[in-house]
Amino acid sequence: MKSESKNQHVGKVTHHELKQTLGTWQLWGIAVGLVISGEYFGWSYGWASAGTLGFVITAIFIAAMYTTFIFSFTELTTSIPHAGGPFAYARHAFGPTGGYLAGAATLVEFVFAPPAIALAIGAYLHVQFPGLEPKHAAMGAYLVFMALNIVGVQIAAAFELCVTLLAIFELLVFMGVVSPGFQWSNFTKGGWSGADTFSMGSFHGMFAAIPFAIWFFLAIEGVAMAAEEAKNPKRSIPIAYITGILTLVVLAIGVMVFAGAAGDWTKLSNINDPLPQAMKFIVGEHSGWMHMLVWLGLFGLVASFHGIILGYSRQIFALARAGYLPEWLSKVHPRFKTPHRAILAGGVVGIAAIYSDELIQFGGQTLTANIVTMSVFGAIVMYIISMLSLFKLRRVEPNMERPFRAPLFPVFPAFALVAAVICLATMVYFNFLVAIVFAIFLALGYVYFLLTRHQRETAPADVLLEE
Template sequence: MQATLQKTLGTFQLWGIAVGLVISGEYFGWSYGWASAGTLGFTITALFIAAMYTAFIFSFTELTTSIPHAGGPFAYSKRAFGPLGGYLAGAATLIEFVFAPPAIALAIGAYLNVQFPAIDPKTAAVCAYLVFMALNIAGVQIAASFELFVTLLAIFELLVFMGVVSPGFSMANFVKGGWAGQDTFSLAAIPGIFAAIPFAIWFFLAIEGVAMAAEEAKDPQRSVPIAYIAGILTLVLLALGVMIFAGGAGDWTKLANINDPLPQAMKLIVGENSGWLHMLVWLGLFGLIASFHGIILGYSRQIYALAREAYLPSYFAKIHPRFKTPHRAILAGGVVGIAAIYSDELIKFGGQTLTANIVTMSVFGAITMYIISMLALFKLRRMEPEMARPFRAPFYPLFPAIALVGAVICMATMIYYNWLIFCVFVAFLLLGYGCFLATAPQRNRKGSDGQLLAPGRQ
């Protein structure tokens, strides 16, 4: 009998995962949106994305509680659209969760480089991978408890940041050149508002990863909705607070296109030698670590679920005999992430930094998955009206429609402004489709319990 994942996670731990998966987005990544949209233009983008995510999470929770499965979106889309739909959602989710960690790891390296200039950011990023892959292998209870701890510290540090910069905050700083470098709005600012979409999504990217921990929750039908809803509200408030306070600290143009905007914003207020600055750098690492650690948990469950269903080689569906974690899946995603860190010449194109391009690649995966998930919600409502739904999307069909339309708008604008990265994204999907076709014989031998059967026992 194959080993299974253990049900050990409670509501508070799931909330910690929901916020922790995303909270690094408050520390870095989003400020790249200022480079194209300005502070005011990016605020418009961020509010639009916040509304989309709020509608999405309220709708996505229905799927998560109805089908608690480690594959998350893969499982929902497979049930609604069959194997090909399952593949597309699973592959998109995998790209999202495999490409987000190297961007976060590079930010961890950048934060450490502030304190220790002799440390190479890429070396620090690889060391982060090794440490947190090991922690994830050690057990989900340990991993979730650590995730909750660092998430609480990260939230505390964001509140400290807002408090320390508030005496020097000036709304005049925030609005100066706030419309793509101009002080007043004009039609010329609109393209920048759309171009900034990937970096506004970074504020909330990966919150849906809680779905991949649902199979390990003690009572997913009750705890997942609470974790999701409390999580998205927490993140919206933190995102708006951090963005406004950082932009009002001084010349915000110095914070665009860098990996450590919060320490640099605080430096504008307290100077380079302040103890507050050093504290922010050290405690700021907890926000990055929370997301990095949590997304490793997410990508490993996605790889594990796809392999368990024979969409990937069954080698990755093995559970560690002692720790009961998908150790091979954890290591596999780490190998891809470390390769991305050292792929400057392959990924650094289109006039953007390596980190910005990795963020955009991850966002392409996320948006694709959001679209498929909302379509699956509509399809399952029609196809299986009697399916048990412990949580039903409020204001149906309005909320899922808002999420779907918002995601489609995001996808269209991202393709327009990031055509080269989109082509690479499609290439990854086609490569995965080849694996999907190659593993078809394994799926055809599966029994009703989801396990592979020996030939002749169908």
């Protein structure tokens, strides 16, 4: 395992170092901000297949998976605080090939999630400004937030914290405004895949809804990629992760229940803006509350978009620094100490995806749906490899320093692992064409991996993986 990570070029390290500036609050802001757009759109599509009650069960299952996963994943993050996150853990546990699989899966998750969110930002702006082409607005969002990430992680993290707090405030306002019209009977009517009673057919809808429940929490693990920039990662990261997942679980349940109980939930199950439409049931279309929600809704999208740019850039940076991608992508800006080339490279891929309708729009799914599904495939594969890495490192390196240990081991990581495998099988069944594309991507990447062994042998010293 050490053969490919060893190298003699210690002098290069200074050109590949990140600046440690992030505190606990900023890391919490990144954890919640990465995910919070999932509370605004995407999840309500799960109602179309599972119904409200069926989707509650699916969402609870996924929330349990993410909670056990984060408690387990935090052990890896604090033991190996590395910008590569899952890539570093799998490489430490399974060697270069394991590192490749985890790194490639994480890269798919974090590179394909931003264009989906950017398209949502573009669609929102198009509603407010009909003359603005959504795809051009999405590209504009990329340019603005790539620039903000390049200027400095401290500024980027401060901005992320601010927009995350605003996004949370808006969700609380939404729940408060619709609460006078809350009727549990609205939520339960036809709650089992459109029926009032549970049947065996309800299971099919509940499994089909898994990707939309995952969208509630997708990308929270991106905090791991800021570990090298945290002031005290062994203390601050566990606090950020645990408080972050608890915040998101409470918000997800609140938003889902209050939206469904506000009126006819079937009118919200196939749209991209379920919260404004739910509020219309209570306050009408022209209410001042309505206008506030529509405008502030942008903050939730921006928080996730901006945060995931930070995540994908650190993953590209770490993979390039270790020789899994071209070395020039690991250069750090001499003034801002940010991986500017990695930020731009991920942006180029994302913008290309936005304008690739004919290539990505297949299988009867929309462009956004296929991009989201591809991102979820990457996430689920990464979760599986990460939990396997945790079990492997517990066995082969029992004396490794573990500032935070997964509670109820092995129950928590085992549940997260089994749940992730179930999710992967479900995703393949319901999204076979996207699964094939994902597999082809991994296969092509593996060919590149095999052809670039020398590149890893001469990569800059990666001291955190040498310990």
